[in-house]
Amino acid sequence: MAASYLPLIIFTVLWGIVGIGLPFFVPKGPNRGIIQCILMLTGATCWLFWLCCYMAQMNPLIGPKLKRNVILIMAKEWGNEITEG
Structure with a gap:
């Protein structure tokens, strides 16, 4: 499975x-700096979390663990009969 650029671009922009655009629209007040910091951290951490999940799907480390008889039955049903030997 090849990586698609469209989701990467869409979620990076989102x-x-x-994280970059919304902090400029925070109204002036005593907590403006904290709200801006929260928005920047939210944008950065959510993007990083999404990127890690997206990349983990490209090359999964864990696959299904099937018993030998299950593999033989699946091969027979799919027409790729395996000879035991």
Whole structure:
């Protein structure tokens, strides 16, 4: 499975808007700096979490663990009979 650029671009733009764009629209007040920091951290961490999950699907480390008889039955049903030897 090859990586698609479209989801990468879409989610980078989405979290970029949250982390870079929205802090400019925070109204002035005593907690403006904290809210801006929260938005930047939210954008960065959510994007990083999404990226890790997306990349983990490209090359999964864990596959199904099948018993030998299950593999033989599946091969027979799919027309790829395996000879035992």
